[in-house]
Amino acid sequence: MEKAFRALASTPRRRILNHLAGGPMTVGEIAEQFDMAMPSISKHLSVLHDAGLVHQQKRGQHIIYSIAADNLANNLYAFLTPFCPEARKLSAERKKAREGVPERSDDE
Amino acid sequence: MEKAFRALASTPRRRILNHLAGGPMTVGEIAEQFDMAMPSISKHLSVLHDAGLVHQQKRGQHIIYSIAADNLANNLYAFLTPFCPEARKLSAERKKAREGVPERSDDE
DNA sequence: CTTTTCCATAGATACTTTCCTAATTAGGAA
DNA sequence: TTCCTAATTAGGAAAGTATCTATGGAAAAG
Known part of the structure; x- marks a missing residue:
């Protein structure tokens, strides 16, 4: 982070x-x-x-x-979580939304 | 920002x-x-x-x-919005949650 | 093989940040 | 006023960052 x-x-x-x-x-x-x-x-x-x-x-x-939108969002949400509970909720929502989407990204 | x-x-x-x-x-x-x-x-x-x-x-x-949790969150959400639409949704949700809560903070 | 294209790395220079100690401002109490 | 505590400001040393030009290296084209 x-x-x-x-x-x-x-x-x-x-x-x-x-x-x-x-x-x-x-x-x-x-x-x-x-x-x-x-x-x-x-x-x-x-x-x-x-x-x-x-x-x-x-x-x-x-x-x-x-x-790398996911990493971007995850970093900022993880940081925000201690300050506002909504961030935690959205983080879970994002995680759920990604399920069933294998999407193996080719880095390097 | x-x-x-x-x-x-x-x-x-x-x-x-x-x-x-x-x-x-x-x-x-x-x-x-x-x-x-x-x-x-x-x-x-x-x-x-x-x-x-x-x-x-x-x-x-x-x-x-x-x-100043609100400013903190708003800055990061505003930044994230171009990359992930969920941020926009949450931003609106936060705004709605604040309505009816006058909360005049005494800065300075 | 040589040239061209695309990108990364290296080195130089200017600028910014970070941290300390020392000094300063400001408020409250004697 | 005088003293004590709380916090900021000032000055300076060391480390980090940003940008440039010049160079290097790999892939495609000629």
């Missing part, structure tokens, strides 16, 4: 996540949208990946990044 | 929030629980307050801090 919060404490990284909400895309496609050198984007993506907030998938020459 | 995430990207600050979940308390009471000088605690609390995550209330010589 530590890593997740540190990763989210950066406007460029949150903007990258929002951009990724539109669907999986390559580093180059992401970099086009930001006024920042590609190595910087790459670094931000590696931070997000290290925090488990995005998935990585090699596809030939390209690397496709996609958002 | 920027301030909220930056404030939360610190283990000591998240621990302080968890401690505050037990109820309002003074800076000194908080500082007793942490192996850190009081000025450091004070600084962390000012960061949390600047981010709107805690309330401050002067009480004579003491300053009582308490958690």
